[in-house]
Amino acid sequence: MNFLAILLFVFAASVAVRSQADGTSVLTGTVYDANGALILRAVVTAINSKGEKFETSTDDDGVFVLRLPFHKSEATTAKRSKEAKYDIVVSSHGFTRSITKGFVFVPSYKGRMQLDIALEIGPCGDYEGMISDPAMEIDTANPTVVNKINLRPLAEVPHKPEANVGKKRKDNQ
Known part of the structure; x- marks a missing residue:
């Protein structure tokens, strides 16, 4: 009975190990803008x-x-290697996102593939803003002023900038 349990365990472990990736293959490249920067x-x-x-x-x-992970059985020879398709997404602040659908990656045991990508100048990205005061929401359909900013509290702050000109601080004397 124990022999059967051990045999079953060894078989299950070997199947689990074979189903995991045996190695990695490298996809490398350069990302630049339309001017080559x-x-x-x-x-x-x-x-x-x-x-x-x-x-x-x-x-x-x-x-x-x-x-990128691969199985050795997928990359034994060029004829028998299994191609993998990837969607490659590249993004950077100030550029439009580049999406390459269905890029064919051919894994190889010690090889690498090269993919250079050019990004175009575009919007800075998608932002989700939060407005803390619901009364200050912006109505883009109606160009009228909803709320005015009250500058009076700022004007009431005491200030005399000319009083400090040319004087040394007491702690520096």
Whole structure:
């Protein structure tokens, strides 16, 4: 009975190990703008068909390195290697997001693939703002003034800037 349990455990463990990735293959590249200038700290994300995300950022040279998992059985020979499709998303502040759908990545045991990406200047990104005073909400459909800013409290603050000109502080004497 114990022998059967041990045999079953060894079989289950070997199946679990084979189902995990055997190594990684590298997708690398450079992110630059339309003029060829490098873009630093751009976020590069690869999303496979299973929805798994792999993310990195470009370094000070605009270069990214993504290590994507693969199974050795997928990369034994060029004829037998299994292609993997990824959606590659690149974003950086001040640029439009680049989405490359269905990028064909061919894993290799010790190889790497190169993908250079150019971003276009665009909006700074999607922002969700929070308005703390509901009375101050902006009505974009109606160009009328809803609330005026009251500057009177600011005008009532005592100030005499000319009184401090040319005088030394007592603690510095």
